[in-house]
Amino acid sequence: MSRASLRKSLCILGIGLSVVLFSVDFVCAQSIVKGVTPRENEPILPIPLHHEVNSAKAKLGEQLFHETLLSGDNSISCASCHNIDQYGVDGTRSSVGIEGQVGTVNAPTVLNSRFNFAQFWDGRAEDLKEQAKGPVTNPIEMGSVWADVIAKLKKDKSYVQAFDNIYEEGITPDTVADAIKNYEYTLTTVNSPFDQYLRGFDDAITEQQKRGYSLFKEYGCVACHQGVNVGGNMYQRMGAFIPYFTEKNTKLKADLGRYNVTKDDRDLHVFKVPSLRVAAHTAPYFHDGSVATLEEAIDIMARYQLGYTISRQDNKDIAAFIQSLSGEIRRSGQ
Structure with a gap:
């Protein structure tokens, strides 16, 4: 399968999963405001504003x-x-x-x-x-x-x-x-600028963040990072296009990923896709904490997961979009 075909397949898979999530969670995830039309059929969903908790x-x-x-x-x-x-x-x-x-x-x-x-x-x-x-x-x-x-x-x-x-x-x-x-x-982050944008408030995010979201979809990042949590709902191999661990040349048990659980060779270097919801604030990155900055993480993901070398401007725009995903920290009793 060619790189373009594989990337297209990944995108279809991601969007398909998002549609399922959308159909289940749309009602509870939206905050309906008179005169404001929530965006529909987006691969990312807003975090529900309220949850039932004991x-x-x-x-x-x-x-x-x-x-x-x-x-x-x-x-x-x-x-x-x-x-x-x-x-x-x-x-x-x-x-x-x-x-x-x-x-x-x-x-x-x-x-x-x-x-x-x-x-x-x-x-x-x-x-x-x-x-x-x-x-x-x-x-x-x-x-x-x-x-x-x-x-x-x-x-x-x-x-x-x-x-x-x-x-x-x-x-x-x-x-x-x-x-x-x-x-x-109870520990959710609600009402992020991007969630407000999804709920129909066009000015909730900046033009740069809108560009970043478009690039996020165009490059194919959304194939794995989608749904309510912008990730956290599938497994993926680290190095989908370029073998990441071959270049790192490490033999650490932690790098084996899901293989440690299943002992299935197909799960070698496979990890749960992390959520990007508060990624702008949770450096260092990746399973081993080896990447210090969000910008570096974006470059590595673009290269090894998608086969792209992206420009500095595209990197900055995607980083700005990821920053818009962070909402207010909801705590117990709030």
């Missing part, structure tokens, strides 16, 4: 998200690597866990993670509840065991009461993870 579970989950008792030495919480005030990341190439151990991949943002079709770079967790359990027992992250975590939480009468009020089974690994999941459901 507020009691979310409140408890917020406390647990910031609770260092979940780690083996009571020093690390979920928020240590996913700082909500820093767009859900810690700004490091790889996060530091228990006893100063350094992780093997870049910590993705927790913001808008409810819209991902799977969790972690390699998709090894089906949902946020399963994801919340992983770091607790990871020896280089929080380095604990569930029996110890439960025992520590049960020593706190306020936790015992809170869990008993919500969960019939009280404090268990499942209920801890479920509460954290419900808190993370």
Whole structure:
């Protein structure tokens, strides 16, 4: 298959997925204003302004998200690597866990993670509840065991009461993870300039950002980065047109991607496509945090994923568009 044909196929796949998402989420995703006509049939959808969330579970989950008792030495919480005030990341190439151990991949943002079709770079967790359990027992992250975590939480009468009020089974690994999941459901970024543009407000984004969006579609970026989360809804090989890891010449386990989960050679160097929703604020980039700037990330993606060398101006315009995707951080109780 030629490069042009493959790119066309990728675009058709991406747009097809977007149409499915559009048909399901259009009503809830739009804010109807008299005299303003929302844009239809776009590959990207606005984040819904409101979500149904169990507020009691979310409140408890917020406390647990910031609770260092979940780690083996009571020093690390979920928020240590996913700082909500820093767009859900810690700004490091790889996060530091228990006893100063350094992780093997870049910590993705927790913001808008409810819209991902799977969790972690390699998709090894089906949902946020399963994801919340992983770091607790990871020896280089929080380095604990569930029996110890439960025992520590049960020593706190306020936790015992809170869990008993919500969960019939009280404090268990499942209920801890479920509460954290419900808190993370509240962490969305709403009403971004681009979402306002999609809802029909033409002046919500600049002319440069409009050019960037057009280029984003024309180059084919939208084949993988679309839907509500502008990504997070499919897997893709890193190096679709040019072998990325051949040039890097690394043999790190983290670079194997989804192969680590499936052991299927077809999944070698395949990763979950990251969301671009707050990408303007979450450097460094890629699964290994090896890319320092958004501009460099755009150039690498254009070359290895799409087969293009793009101009400086096109790069700046696409970067401006990505900046328009960031909205207001919605928190628990808001």
